[in-house]
Amino acid sequence: MSATEMAATNLSVDLAPRHPRRLKLSNPVMIASGTLGYDGYGRGLTPEMDLSRLGAVIPKTVTRQPREGNPEPRWYPDSFRVAREQGEPVLLNAIGLTNPGIETALSDLAPQWAAGDATVLLSLSADSVDQFGEMAKMTGGVAGFAGIELNLSCPNVEQGDLFSYSAKATAQAVAAVKDYAETPVLVKLAPNVPDIIPIAQAAVGAGADALTISNTIPAMTIDVETRRPVLGNITGGLSGPGLHPVAVALVYRTAQALKGTSAEVPIIGVGGIFTAQDALEFILAGATAVQVGSANLADLWAPFKILEEMEIFLGERGITDIKELIGAVEV
Numbered sequence: 001m002s003a004t005e006m007a008a009t010n011l012s013v014d015l016a017p018r019h020p021r022r023l024k025l026s027n028p029v030m031i032a033s034g035t036l037g038y039d040g041y042g043r044g045l046t047p048e049m050d051l052s053r054l055g056a057v058i059p060k061t062v063t064r065q066p067r068e069g070n071p072e073p074r075w076y077p078d079s080f081r082v083a084r085e086q087g088e089p090v091l092l093n094a095i096g097l098t099n100p101g102i103e104t105a106l107s108d109l110a111p112q113w114a115a116g117d118a119t120v121l122l123s124l125s126a127d128s129v130d131q132f133g134e135m136a137k138m139t140g141g142v143a144g145f146a147g148i149e150l151n152l153s154c155p156n157v158e159q160g161d162l163f164s165y166s167a168k169a170t171a172q173a174v175a176a177v178k179d180y181a182e183t184p185v186l187v188k189l190a191p192n193v194p195d196i197i198p199i200a201q202a203a204v205g206a207g208a209d210a211l212t213i214s215n216t217i218p219a220m221t222i223d224v225e226t227r228r229p230v231l232g233n234i235t236g237g238l239s240g241p242g243l244h245p246v247a248v249a250l251v252y253r254t255a256q257a258l259k260g261t262s263a264e265v266p267i268i269g270v271g272g273i274f275t276a277q278d279a280l281e282f283i284l285a286g287a288t289a290v291q292v293g294s295a296n297l298a299d300l301w302a303p304f305k306i307l308e309e310m311e312i313f314l315g316e317r318g319i320t321d322i323k324e325l326i327g328a329v330e331v
């Protein structure tokens with residue numbers, strides 16, 4: 001049986017059932033911010049990689065001003081592809097939000113997204129609540145993206161810590177964006193917090209249409225011969241296989257806590273998805289959709305392969321609608 005013959009499985013999902021515009025995706029497989037091609041904006045993708053076949057893609061986070069990023073090396077290991085082939089579970093990066101700034105993103109990139117057929121979400125980070133509002137305001141009337149994802153793993157310069165470490169700062173950032181955003185807003189949370197539930201609830205209370213769980217975990221590796229950290233930035237973010245079970249547990253706990261409450265919104269699971277099984281774990285844990293990150297950097301075809309494997313897996317088991325599996329883990 002080919003994947004086409006088994007197209008009977010309905011893979012469509014809606015990430016913003018509460019928003020008047022909705023955010024309907026043809027399937028739940030998305031590309032995570034920072035991993036759309038090698039530079040996060042599509043470098044290395046070929047025309048055969050038809051992004052419109054995926055649920056959605058999220059180009060790399062943009063900030064108010066352009067950013068150069070961190071000193072090299074920015075990756076550990078140098079090649080995620082070799083790391084994957086060798087079964088290395090530790091993947092670190094410290095890119096430092098290299099990006100052209102929101103003005104260029106809206107004037108130069110958004111028209112390209114609008115001209116294509118893919119569903120694109122715009123990822124934003126800011127260093128203050130007011131700047132989040134200012135950036136959201138700038139997106140008004142601009143075409144090319146069907147939603148906004150807030151990357152809250154960025155320092156709030158007024159309070160010191162990352163927005164996503166605090167329920168209050170999270171709520172303030174979300175509210176500032178919701179005042180202006182015309183599209184649905186996904187809020188991407190950090191995994192390394194004592195309790196993600198009050199932060200998730202605060203995000204939804206402030207208007208988040210969906211939650212993305214999660215970003216990377218702060219991490220460090222030291223070369224014992226040179227006694228130097230392997231990353232130019234000293235520390236970076238852990239992604240990939242090591243993050244996967246952590247993120248699945250966070251999705252599960254959050255989905256359980258929000259279920260049946262006024263804060264129940266779709267959750268998007270992210271962390272170490274390399275196979276359809278990895279993706280389906282998130283969906284069984286309570287995610288409505290998933291994002292593939294590091295796997296793209298090992299193989300730019302990864303999300304397409306994962307989608308195809310998912311169709312086959314579900315077709316072979318006679319599952320007619322992916323929604324049957326959302327939160328269907330049996331405990």
Ligand SMILES: Cc1cc2nc3c(=O)[nH]c(=O)nc-3n(C[C@H](O)[C@H](O)[C@H](O)COP(=O)(O)O)c2cc1C
Pocket residue numbers: 032033034035040060061093095097123151188214215216238239240241243270271272273291292293294295
């Ligand atoms: C090289 C690289 C760059 C990233 N850049 C961003 C970014 O700009 N914005 C963001 O929200 N997340 C960024 N992330 C985090 C990913 O979107 C994702 O949350 C994380 O890597 C976990 O998923 P994974 O294990 O599938 O990679 C980046 C990750 C990697 C590996």
